[in-house]
Every structure is written in structure tokens, then in C-alpha cells.
Amino acid sequence: MTSKYLLKYPTGVADSPVISKTVLKTGVMMNILRANVDYGEATLIVDILGDKEEQKKVVDYLRGEGVDVSKLEKNITNNVEKCVDCGACIALCPTEAISFKDDYSIKVNSDKCIRCGVCVEACPLRALEIVRA
Amino acid sequence: MMKTIKEINEKIKKGEAVIVRADEMPEIYEENPKRAAKEVDIVTTGTFGAMCSSGALLNFGHSDPPIKMQRIWLNNVEAYTGLAAVDAYLGATQLSEDRGFEYGGAHVIEDLVKGVEVNLKATAYRTDCYPRKEVETAITLDDMNQAWLLNPRNCYQKYNAAINSTNTLLQTYMGTLLPNFGNVNFSGTGEISPLNNDPNYETIGLGTRIFLCGAKGHVISEGTQHSPKTGFGTIFVQGDLKEMSPDFIAGATIPNYGTSLFVGIGIPIPILNEDVAKSTAVRNKDITVNLFDYGVPRRTRPVVREVNYEELFSGKVDINGKKVRTSSQSSMKVSHKIMETLGQWVEDKEFFLSKPIKNLPGDSEFRPLKVKEETKFVADIMIKKAITAYQKDSLKKVSEILVKNAIDQIPIVDSNNKLVGIVTTWDITKALAKGEKRISEIMTKRVITSRKDEPIDVVARRLDKNSIGSTPVVDEDNRVIGIITMADIIHRGVSK
Numbered sequence: 001m002t003s004k005y006l007l008k009y010p011t012g013v014a015d016s017p018v019i020s021k022t023v024l025k026t027g028v029m030m031n032i033l034r035a036n037v038d039y040g041e042a043t044l045i046v047d048i049l050g051d052k053e054e055q056k057k058v059v060d061y062l063r064g065e066g067v068d069v070s071k072l073e074k075n076i077t078n079n080v081e082k083c084v085d086c087g088a089c090i091a092l093c094p095t096e097a098i099s100f101k102d103d104y105s106i107k108v109n110s111d112k113c114i115r116c117g118v119c120v121e122a123c124p125l126r127a128l129e130i131v132r133a
Numbered sequence: 134m135m136k137t138i139k140e141i142n143e144k145i146k147k148g149e150a151v152i153v154r155a156d157e158m159p160e161i162y163e164e165n166p167k168r169a170a171k172e173v174d175i176v177t178t179g180t181f182g183a184m185c186s187s188g189a190l191l192n193f194g195h196s197d198p199p200i201k202m203q204r205i206w207l208n209n210v211e212a213y214t215g216l217a218a219v220d221a222y223l224g225a226t227q228l229s230e231d232r233g234f235e236y237g238g239a240h241v242i243e244d245l246v247k248g249v250e251v252n253l254k255a256t257a258y259r260t261d262c263y264p265r266k267e268v269e270t271a272i273t274l275d276d277m278n279q280a281w282l283l284n285p286r287n288c289y290q291k292y293n294a295a296i297n298s299t300n301t302l303l304q305t306y307m308g309t310l311l312p313n314f315g316n317v318n319f320s321g322t323g324e325i326s327p328l329n330n331d332p333n334y335e336t337i338g339l340g341t342r343i344f345l346c347g348a349k350g351h352v353i354s355e356g357t358q359h360s361p362k363t364g365f366g367t368i369f370v371q372g373d374l375k376e377m378s379p380d381f382i383a384g385a386t387i388p389n390y391g392t393s394l395f396v397g398i399g400i401p402i403p404i405l406n407e408d409v410a411k412s413t414a415v416r417n418k419d420i421t422v423n424l425f426d427y428g429v430p431r432r433t434r435p436v437v438r439e440v441n442y443e444e445l446f447s448g449k450v451d452i453n454g455k456k457v458r459t460s461s462q463s464s465m466k467v468s469h470k471i472m473e474t475l476g477q478w479v480e481d482k483e484f485f486l487s488k489p490i491k492n493l494p495g496d497s498e499f500r501p502l503k504v505k506e507e508t509k510f511v512a513d514i515m516i517k518k519a520i521t522a523y524q525k526d527s528l529k530k531v532s533e534i535l536v537k538n539a540i541d542q543i544p545i546v547d548s549n550n551k552l553v554g555i556v557t558t559w560d561i562t563k564a565l566a567k568g569e570k571r572i573s574e575i576m577t578k579r580v581i582t583s584r585k586d587e588p589i590d591v592v593a594r595r596l597d598k599n600s601i602g603s604t605p606v607v608d609e610d611n612r613v614i615g616i617i618t619m620a621d622i623i624h625r626g627v628s629k
């Protein structure tokens with residue numbers, strides 16, 4: 001079982017190898033899907049590879065280290081009122097989270113999304129939105 | 134001739150017309166061409182995509198006291214008013230003065246079709262007959278006397294596909310192009326695209342009645358840049374905005390390019406004879422376009438390869454042995470709905486065919502713009518003796534070179550003069566503060582470069598886009614052969 005989490009922490013914390021430390025301390029594996037380190041803050045999207053309990057262990061540990069952790073239940077949504085099913089977003093998605101259904105309408109697989117935002121920026125109808133964590 | 138438009142209209146009246154979608158026709162035709170031509174009366178076609186050359190001709194009526202409306206804005210989007218008083222043409226790509234790319238003429242048109250009230254602001258000079266200087270009010274589509282969609286270049290038969298060979302993301306009128314051949318963007322609906330089903334203009338002409346954004350519209354001429362000889366025909370269409378449906382018209386933002394209007398067009402092709410039947414039996418695999426490299430912003434872009442619509446619709450095309458994903462920029466879903474709706478109209482005896490009063494030219498080609506001033510290239514104005522430093526040079530030495538030459542950045546090369554990075558005075562300052570010593574640690578490795586055969590307008594755009602003042606000029610082997618700065622472009626070039 002895996003679940004996606006959004007981690008945020010000030011770059012002061014980022015100086016210490018917080019992710020490696022967490023993996024070592026908890027023994028639970030993590031997959032970094034996306035990392036964005038800015039001057040003030042680091043934002044990470046990780047997959048925690050473990051059952052409910054193991055995930056909780058990791059989350060608790062990270063919080064103890066001063067990391068802001070939120071679980072990503074829903075990542076991307078498509079506003080069907082606005083979407084014209086053009087497909088301009090499909091090939092842009094790095095994780096192939098967007099595809100055509102048989103009837104040429106768009107299917108968005110929120111589980112696959114790593115919140116990179118490329119599709120949101122590119123959609124001509126402004127129909128896509130990253131759900132706030 | 135086997136059938137006439139009149140005969141087909143008779144059949145429609147009697148409820149006997151046989152209507153087939155363009156994607157169904159190839160199979161029917163291939164089974165028995167003669168029978169297909171005889172039995173099928175109408176093939177419906179459809180397309181729904183961004184068509185920039187679109188706009189609305191509007192008449193607002195007169196206020197009391199009246200105003201000439203010399204300049205007008207609808208929701209802060211300016212419309213063209215060099216016409217009679219209170220007439221205006223609102224172009225789809227005109228950007229709003231307050232929301233930039235996010236809202237333009239196309240969005241105003243969409244709002245009007247949706248029945249949304251829009252703000253109208255007009256100014257003018259006073260005349261004896263039009264004494265008023267300004268007016269501001271809110272109007273809806275119903276309030277206008279006439280509101281016509283009037284699109285001079287719509288419904289491209291097919292369109293060349295786009296890819297990006299450079300290492301930066303590009304935002305073009307063909308949509309977002311990922312770096313390093315990351316995706317292929319294409320537009321058009323292939324075998325169901327209206328003009329692909331009558332490429333010789335045997336049935337489509339001036340006066341052809343069509344489905345236009347949910348209304349009945351007409352072809353009023355060939356479109357601008359109509360180029361049937363090369364397979365890139367276009368049409369000029371007109372229709373009543375008041376009858377249109379928001380399901381088939383939508384304002385769009387092409388990111389960092391501009392606004393555009395998604396227009397839905399369906400053309401019924403009357404199967405008059407076997408030739409026409411054959412044209413409507415075209416398949417996606419028979420319609421080819423060039424895949425252009427948009428990394429080269431010139432009129433003549435390099436062709437990466439030829440592709441057909443079957444490959445494009447399959448979701449992946451092969452580029453140098455790599456499978457690259459494709460994205461359509463037109464909606465197949467809505468295009469199918471257009472074919473269905475048009476077919477339903479005919480079945481319900483609400484839509485009859487019209488015989489064109491003049492055929493569209495079938496053999497014209499479009500010409501490029503002649504520009505009197507010669508294009509200037511990087512080679513014409515670059516500084517050939519670029520000051521560079523070696524990767525192994527000390528921080529001190531590099532700082533001295535910067536100071537001595539009064540420059541604020543310097544390309545870093547290896548022993549073969551190949552570019553490996555760039556260092557700015559800011560990098561040096563940071564290095565001193567942090568106690569770094571080696572050039573290779575402090576230099577920026579990803580350098581924006583230019584080639585000597587690029588037009589300077591192209592480089593000016595690159596500098597602007599990356600907020601930098603200069604770029605090294607490199608040859609095929611990435612060796613530094615010069616440097617070009619914004620100051621040189623402004624002083625010695627022509628780019629403004």
C-alpha cells in the first residue's frame with residue numbers, strides 16, 4: 001500500500017537530511033515524486049510505501065522534525081463544465097494521469113497526479129485545478 | 134451528375150435522406166463505391182478547435198443623445214470601430230486591458246452567447262450630429278440589433294503538427310511544447326474535418342449552409358490564406374451569434390501566446406456523384422502533415438518528419454526511435470457531437486442544403502510577406518572577440534577579468550574552448566560570502582546560448598523571456614565564437 005503526502009519545511013530543516021533520517025529511523029521506504037527547494041521553503045511530494053500504521057509512524061516522525069505533513073487525497077480535478085475534451089493536457093502529464101476514454105472524453109486519474117501543475121497552466125479552457133492540500 | 138442538391142432536399146422533405154457520418158463513410162464506400170455514391174445522400178463532418186481568425190460584428194443602436202462610438206470596449210476588450218457609428222468588430226484575439234491573456238475578445242463572445250451581461254464603454258469626439266462624448270452601460274446579446282460571428286479564416290483542412298527540439302519549454306500557438314522532443318501537438322480532426330471531405334471544392338462554395346456553433350451559418354468566401362493546392366484550405370464563415378449555443382463556442386487562453394475562440398463547424402457534404410463519395414471516404418492514414426520543429430522560430434521551420442492523422446490520433450508517434458506522446462488541440466468529442474447534431478437537424482427537416490452560388494478556388498496558394506528591410510542575423514552584430522575564462526582559472530583571476538573589461542558576466546570554457554558554464558559578478562560575490570573557491574562550483578551550468586545564423590529578433594525574444602542581458606554565441610560543437618548583448622541589438626540591430 002502506498003499513499004501520497006505533501007511535506008513542507010523551512011530550508012533550515014532542509015539542511016539536515018530529513019528524508020534519509022526518517023527512512024533510517026522508521027524503516028519505512030519513501031519515494032520522492034517531486035521536490036522543490038526555494039529560498040524560504042522546501043516542498044516535497046512523497047509516496048510512503050507502507051500500511052496505515054507504518055505511514056502514521058513516518059508522519060509522526062516527520063512532524064517531530066518540524067515538517068508540515070498533509071495527506072494528498074485528491075490532487076487534480078477537471079471542471080467538466082469548462083472542459084471541452086480537447087486533449088491538449090494529455091501528453092504534457094509526466095505521470096500519464098490524463099487520458100482519453102473511448103468516447104473521446106477526458107479522464108483524470110487523481111491518484112497518479114504528482115501536482116506538477118503543467119496541465120493546469122496549459123489548459124486553454126482553464127478547466128484543471130490542483131486541489132488544495 | 135447522379136444527384137442534385139434539389140433532389141437531396143426533396144428527400145430530406147420526405148424524410149428519406151440517407152445521412153452518414155464522415156468516420157462511417159470509408160467502410161461503406163470501400164464495400165461498394167457505386168452503391169455508396171447512389172445510396173448515401175449526405176456525409177456530415179465536424180471540427181471544434183481554436184480558430185484565432187474569428188470575431189463578431191456588432192451593432193449597438195443609438196443612445197440619446199447619440200454618440201459616434203469612436204472607440205469602444207466590451208469588458209475592457211477593445212473592438213475595432215473604423216466603421217459607421219455604433220458598428221464594431223470585436224476580434225477573438227484582442228486582449229483585455231485588465232486581465233491580459235486570461236480574458237480577450239473570444240471570452241466576451243462566449244459570455245454574450247451565454248447570455249451574460251457585459252460592460253460596454255464608448256468614447257468619441259463630438260460632432261453636430263453625434264454630440265455625446267462618452268457612454269457606459271451594460272448590455273446583453275439580446276440588446277444588440279445585429280450580432281454576427283464573422284470569421285475570415287476558419288476550419289483549416291488540416292494543420293501541421295508541432296514539436297520542440299530545444300531544451301526549454303515553449304508556449305506557442307500550437308500549445309505547450311515540452312523540451313527535448315517531449316510531446317507532439319496537433320490540431321484538426323483528420324478524416325472528419327469538413328474540408329478534407331471535399332478537397333476539390335466540388336460542393337462547398339459561397340453560400341453553402343453550414344453548422345456554425347449551434348446555429349445555421351454560411352460560407353461567404355474562401356478564407357484568408359486559403360491554400361487548397363497544398364491541402365491547407367480555409368473558409369470565411371458568417372452566422373448569427375444570437376442563435377448560437379455555448380456548447381459549441383468557447384473562449385480560450387493559449388498560455389503566453391494569446392486568446393482564441395473554439396469554434397464548432399459542421400459541413401454537410403452532398404453526395405452528388407462518385408467523385409464526391411470517394412472524397413468523403415478519406416481515412417486518417419491518408420491525410421499527412423509535416424511535423425515542424427517550433428524550436429526554430431522562423432517562417433521556414435525544419436521538418437522533423439511527415440506524420441499522418443492515424444499516427445497522431447494513436448497517442449504516440451515515433452521520433453528517431455523514441456515514442457513521443459501526442460496531444461490533440463481540437464476536440465473530437467465535440468466534433469462528433471456536431472456531426473450528430475447536424476445529422477439530426479437534417480432528419481428533423483430543420484436543415485436543408487444550399488447550392489453554392491460560386492465555387493471556391495481550388496488551386497490557389499498563399500504567399501509569404503515580402504519585407505523590404507533585410508533580416509539581420511546574429512553574425513552581423515555579435516562581438517566576435519568574446520571574453521571568456523577557463524574552468525580551471527582561479528576565482529581571483531576571473532574577478533580581475535570581469536573588472537578589467539567592465540563586464541558583469543563571463544562564459545566559462547574548457548581547454549577546447551567549449552562552453553561549460555557562465556559566471557556573473559553576483560556569483561562571485563556569493564562565492565566570496567560562502568568561501569567557495571572553484572569556478573566550476575559557482576558557475577551556472579545551464580547556459581542560454583545562440584547561434585550565428587539566427588535572426589536577431591529571435592535572440593531578442595530569448596533574452597527577454599529569460600530576463601538576461603546577453604548570450605554567448607556557439608558553433609555546432611558548442612565552442613564560443615562570440616557574444617551578443619541586448620545593448621548591441623538595440624544599438625546596431627533593428628529589433629525594437
Ligand code: SF4
Nearest residue numbers: 083084086087089123
Ligand atoms: S486541456 Fe483543458 S479543456 Fe482540454 S481536455 Fe484538458 S482539461 Fe479539458
Ligand code: SF4
Nearest residue numbers: 093113114116117119
Ligand atoms: S498536475 Fe502534473 S502530474 Fe498532475 S495531472 Fe497535471 S500534468 Fe499530470
